Every structure is written in C-alpha cells, then in structure tokens.
Amino acid sequence: MTAGVSLVVLLFLLGSSIAVAAGMGLAGVILNQFYSTMPMSRIVGELTWSTTSNFILTAIPFYIMFGEILLRSGTAERMYAALVQWLSWLPGGLMHSNIGSCALFGSVSGSSVATAATIGVVAMGEIDKHKYNEPLFLGTLAAGGTLGILIPPSINMIIYGVMTDTSVPKLYLAGFLPGFILTVLFSLTVLVACIWKPQWGGNRIETNWEMRIKLLPDLLPPLVLLLIVIGAIFFGVATATEAAAVGIVGALAITAWRGRLSWRMLRDVCEGTVRTTAMVVAILVGAFFLNVIIQTIGLTQQLSKLISAYQLSPLQVLMAVIVLYLVLGTFMEELSMMISTIPITTPLMVQAGYDPVWYGILLVLLIQTAMISPPFGINLFVIHGIRGRGTLSDVEKGSAPFVIALLAMIAMICVWPDIVMVAVRWFG
Numbered sequence: 001m002t003a004g005v006s007l008v009v010l011l012f013l014l015g016s017s018i019a020v021a022a023g024m025g026l027a028g029v030i031l032n033q034f035y036s037t038m039p040m041s042r043i044v045g046e047l048t049w050s051t052t053s054n055f056i057l058t059a060i061p062f063y064i065m066f067g068e069i070l071l072r073s074g075t076a077e078r079m080y081a082a083l084v085q086w087l088s089w090l091p092g093g094l095m096h097s098n099i100g101s102c103a104l105f106g107s108v109s110g111s112s113v114a115t116a117a118t119i120g121v122v123a124m125g126e127i128d129k130h131k132y133n134e135p136l137f138l139g140t141l142a143a144g145g146t147l148g149i150l151i152p153p154s155i156n157m158i159i160y161g162v163m164t165d166t167s168v169p170k171l172y173l174a175g176f177l178p179g180f181i182l183t184v185l186f187s188l189t190v191l192v193a194c195i196w197k198p199q200w201g202g203n204r205i206e207t208n209w210e211m212r213i214k215l216l217p218d219l220l221p222p223l224v225l226l227l228i229v230i231g232a233i234f235f236g237v238a239t240a241t242e243a244a245a246v247g248i249v250g251a252l253a254i255t256a257w258r259g260r261l262s263w264r265m266l267r268d269v270c271e272g273t274v275r276t277t278a279m280v281v282a283i284l285v286g287a288f289f290l291n292v293i294i295q296t297i298g299l300t301q302q303l304s305k306l307i308s309a310y311q312l313s314p315l316q317v318l319m320a321v322i323v324l325y326l327v328l329g330t331f332m333e334e335l336s337m338m339i340s341t342i343p344i345t346t347p348l349m350v351q352a353g354y355d356p357v358w359y360g361i362l363l364v365l366l367i368q369t370a371m372i373s374p375p376f377g378i379n380l381f382v383i384h385g386i387r388g389r390g391t392l393s394d395v396e397k398g399s400a401p402f403v404i405a406l407l408a409m410i411a412m413i414c415v416w417p418d419i420v421m422v423a424v425r426w427f428g
Helices: 002-015 020-035 040-052 055-072 075-087 094-109 112-123 126-130 134-149 155-164 168-196 209-234 240-257 263-297 299-309 314-328 334-351 356-371 378-387 392-415 418-427
Strands: none
Touching: 055 075, 055 094, 055 112, 055 155, 055 240, 055 263, 075 094, 075 112, 075 209, 075 240, 094 112, 094 134, 094 168, 094 209, 112 134, 112 378, 126 134, 134 155, 134 168, 134 356, 134 378, 134 392, 155 168, 155 334, 155 356, 168 209, 168 240, 168 356, 168 392, 168 418, 209 240, 314 334, 314 356, 334 356, 356 392, 356 418, 378 392, 392 418
8 A cells, every 4th residue: 555655646746847856855755744753854964965975976067067068169069070971971871970979979978968969959950951851860869869878977877876886887887888789779770761761861971081081080089088987987097986077177178279168168067067966966865865765664665575475577577667667758757767766676676686787777778768758758859949840749750760779779688688797797
C-alpha cells in the first residue's frame, strides 16, 4: 500500500507543472507526513549541507563552465567546418557532420542540451542551402545531442556515481565503447536513409584534400582537451573534479590564443554556468531529500519483497525497468527522471545481480532515448526552438529512426554486456 501511494504521489507531482526540485521536495514532505516520524528540520539542514559539500559534485559546475567556454569561443564553429570537409562525401553529407560534431563537442561539454543547441545553431542554415530533407536533418541534431551524456566526461554519470556510490572513472571507461558504437549506428541510420531516398541527402558538397588538411588543426583543440581531461582521470593524475578544472584552463588558453577572450565573454560564461548549476544542485537536494524519505518509509524494501513474492527473474526485472523508463520518458524531463528514479531502480537492479557500472550505462542510454521521445523529449524542443519554423512533429518524425537505433544499442548491451564492461576489466 505504501509503495503504491508513494509512486502515485511522486509521478503526479513530477508530471505536473511544478518545478522539478520543488516537486521532489513536496513529494518527500507528503510521504514523511503520512508514513514517517522523522523530524523535518533535522533532515533538511543536514541533508542540504551533506549534498552540496560532496567534493565530486564540484565537477558539475566545472564541466558546465567548460562547455560554456567552448560554446562562446567559436571552437564549435571551427570544429564543424573541419568535419564538413572530412565527412560530407558520404551519402547524407552534412548530416554525418552533425553527428560527428555532436559526438566530439559532447565529449568535452558533458551536456546533451548544450551539445544539441550549439551544433544546431551552427548547422541550421545548411538545410535550405543544400536542400536536405528537413525532418531527417533535424533528427540528426536532436539525436546527436544525446551523445553528450554517454561519451565521457558526462555530468549525468557524475550524478549517478554520487547517488549510487559508484566509481565515476569506471563509468567513464564503460561509456567509451558504447558511445563510439552508438555514434556509428546514428551515422549508419543516415547512410541507409539516404541510400534508400537519395534526394534526402541534399546537394553534394565539393571538397578536396587541400582544404581537408588546411582545416584539420581546427579539430585538434577539442581532441587535445578531451585527452587531457580523460587521461588525467584514467592515469590517476587527477580526480574528475581536478581534471575538469584543468580542462577549463586549457579551454581559456585556446580562447585567448584565438583572440576571443574578453571580459564580456567571461561574464556570459559565468552567468550561464551559475544558472545551470543552480538548477542542477536544487534538483539534487530535492532528490537526496526524497531518497532519505524513501529509505525511511521502506519503499525500496517493499518493492524488493514484491519482486520476491512474484518470483521475477533478473531478466524480467530488467525488462520492467526498461519499460518503466521508456514510458516515463514520454512525459518527464531527463534529469528529473534520472535523479528521482535512481534511488528506486538501482537497488532493485543490483539485487537482481546486475553490475552497478553496467546499469549506469544502460540508464544513460534509456535517458538518451527519453530525450528524443515524443511528446516531451527535451532535445526535440531545443531543435524546434532553434529552427523557428514548422511544427514539432517535423523534429519528432526525423528523430524516430534514431530512437530505433538507441533501442538497438540497448538490446546490444543487454545481450552482450561485455560491450560495456570490457574496458572496465582491462583498465579499471
């Protein structure tokens, strides 16, 4: 009874128009009022301090600032122009550049929305210029943006690691191969679509080796920054937080070298960082508060007993969790969905025998699917807003093939878990 009421209250509040952080906090207050006697004043004060003073969470504003600097320094535009020269010969032309740019920018920004918005602004004018199929082109931007939370470093992986006490470096290791495979699957989706309907691929872009070599240096800054940040973590030179700070210094150095560093640019970077960080931290505090209440009233234990009573196999638990996230993704924002459900689903998956690192990558893939699933996939709204014309259904239609690619990726790691775990076993 308690489990049913708790889930109904949580889903109702998160599905309403209440702010995510306030919704999770209010759900905790209601459940505590009816099912727990724990004093609220003690919980809120101690929990807020313990949550916000966690050292590894310092990495979140650092990675947000990292992405802001790259966004405002012109690095994204240079990177996109270089990838156009190297990938546009494929059937589908610039749509492959969209996916490649999202993968590369997302790998250093750690944010899916920032990736989709940045590459979307850069690429949007090319649709009419080269006569691409508009829905498919928009779909590559919406889907490509989701790569920002799978390819390390990832803000979502940091949050999952903190909430489940899982090693963030191991999550980063586990994310590389699935991130690469998913990037290839997205590109193959475009390739198949444009071979089937050649007119969708637009006008062929003329290029030559001289131009490719000339623009090659514009690909180096993101790659060098990625190697510095990830390399420092994997070789034990720095923690995830310290590596993010090093990345900021490197990004500022590149910005200064290109003559784009100014007080106005720094002001905009700091303002954007503070706004995004405040939102994330508020949601985290609400989520940790709700997590404590859930543990106090024994919700997770009740769900575990329910699974035992029905004698669900590990595969049945896995399928139930996948279906849950696919359904939630149709009406919940990705960060709130992830943070609010981790305390419930992770213990169930671990109890069923699944590795928490493997489940972390599965969860990220499910969140990616939610981000481009209608009607409330956040990347759909981002790309539609940047386009500024047509209807949201254009973006939804173009994203549909990439949802299928994501589901195929989810099936692959369920059938072959070593896709996720092989790097952890070799280097972890």
